[in-house]
Amino acid sequence: MELTDADLLARVIVDGDQHAFGELVRRHQSPVRGLLRQLVRADVELADDLAQETFIRAYRNIRSFRGEAKFSTWLYRIAYNVFRENARKRKELVGIDENQLQAEVDPQTTDPGLRHDLMNALANLPLHERTAVTLCCQNGLSHDEAARLLDIPLGTVKTNVLRGREKLKKMLAAWAT
Amino acid sequence: MNDPLDNLLDARLRDETPYIDDAGFTARVMKQLPHRRASWSTQRAFIIFAATILSVVIAYFASGQGMFVHDAFARVSGLRPLQLLLLIFACGTGMTIAGLWAALARTRDTTL
Numbered sequence: 001m002e003l004t005d006a007d008l009l010a011r012v013i014v015d016g017d018q019h020a021f022g023e024l025v026r027r028h029q030s031p032v033r034g035l036l037r038q039l040v041r042a043d044v045e046l047a048d049d050l051a052q053e054t055f056i057r058a059y060r061n062i063r064s065f066r067g068e069a070k071f072s073t074w075l076y077r078i079a080y081n082v083f084r085e086n087a088r089k090r091k092e093l094v095g096i097d098e099n100q101l102q103a104e105v106d107p108q109t110t111d112p113g114l115r116h117d118l119m120n121a122l123a124n125l126p127l128h129e130r131t132a133v134t135l136c137c138q139n140g141l142s143h144d145e146a147a148r149l150l151d152i153p154l155g156t157v158k159t160n161v162l163r164g165r166e167k168l169k170k171m172l173a174a175w176a177t
Numbered sequence: 178m179n180d181p182l183d184n185l186l187d188a189r190l191r192d193e194t195p196y197i198d199d200a201g202f203t204a205r206v207m208k209q210l211p212h213r214r215a216s217w218s219t220q221r222a223f224i225i226f227a228a229t230i231l232s233v234v235i236a237y238f239a240s241g242q243g244m245f246v247h248d249a250f251a252r253v254s255g256l257r258p259l260q261l262l263l264l265i266f267a268c269g270t271g272m273t274i275a276g277l278w279a280a281l282a283r284t285r286d287t288t289l
Contacts, residue, residue, distance in 0.1 A: 018210060025206050030197040048202065055206045118189050137190045169182050172189070 005071045012062055021062075025055050028072055031139055032079050038134040039083045041123040050086055054079040069148070073141060077149045080131070121171045128156075129164035136161050 003020075005027070011020035032054055036047040057078050058065075065074055122130055135146045136157070143161065147154040237243055256264065 018207065021210070022203055022207050025203045026199060029199060029202050029206075031194075033197050033202070034194055051202070052206050052209065056209055059210055133190070137187065138194045165183075165186060168190075169186055172186055173182060 006067070009062070009065065009067075009071065012059075021059055024071070028075055029055075031072065032075055035076060035134060035139060036079055036083060038122060038138070039080070039127070039131060046086075050082050051079065053082050057082065069145065072139075073145050073149060076135065076139065076141070080149060118168070118172070121168055125164050125167060129160045129167070132157050132160035133164035133168070137165070 003023070005024065008020040008024050011017040012024070029051065033047055033051045036050045036054075037044060040046050040050070054075065058075060061078075065071065122133065125133065131150065132146060135141045135149065136143060141149065143154055143157045146161075147157045150157065236245075253261065253264070
């Protein structure tokens with residue numbers, strides 16, 4: 001019988017069972033790495049480095065997990081914080097206006113020939129919209145969960161998701177024709 | 178009203194999140210975890226066992242090599258049936274309370 005996340009967490013917290021933590025890593029590595037790849041715009045090496053840091057930080061702080069949210073949501077929050085710290089270190093343009101972000105985009109991704117690539121389209125969204133769409137539409141978080149994870153108002157999350165989706169729909173509509 | 182484009186976008190967003198193979202990722206994470214210390218429950222068991230042995234040895238020599246056991250049996254055998262029953266009831270209740278307390282404390286430890 002497969003152990004639930006709660007069972008594994010209990011073993012890690014009470015017995016310091018690293019094998020149990022390894023199983024948790026195996027279960028959650030794909031969505032965490034996927035989220036980080038979206039945030040860092042498909043820089044796979046950087047995303048994996050950040051993902052490793054995420055799980056190490058989760059292990060060190062495992063006793064602070066209270067079980068009020070899902071374990072995966074807690075991991076996403078750590079991953080997002082790790083991403084933001086790394087972005088500040090790399091002087092990434094976090095939260096900056098759209099024009100400046102667009103200026104940073106690799107010209108190749110705006111090649112009309114690649115318009116049908118949804119992932120490139122997602123990468124072209126401003127960070128706050130990209131994050132909201134990734135969390136809510138790909139990782140399955142509710143708006144409320146995303147708002148708590150990102151530590152922003154619920155209304156802001158809804159707006160970011162709406163705007164991000166509208167831009168993606170425009171691109172899809174163009175591909176569909 | 179369901180916008181077909183909304184449905185298409187939702188479907189594409191879900192499809193565009195393929196499973197990422199582990200490919201050694203978990204192993205790399207595990208290598209970087211801090212070294213595992215002996216679990217607290219193991220240390221606790223060892224401490225309790227050692228303390229028990231030490232206490233027994235001290236009690237044995239301090240009590241004139243176990244004469245207190247003879248004395249205790251002598252006193253218990255001198256009790257009236259009701260007194261003996263009350264003594265057994267008190268011991269049983271005490272053990273039950275201690276066991277419940279330990280179980281509840283353990284439950285608090287493991288509740289997330």
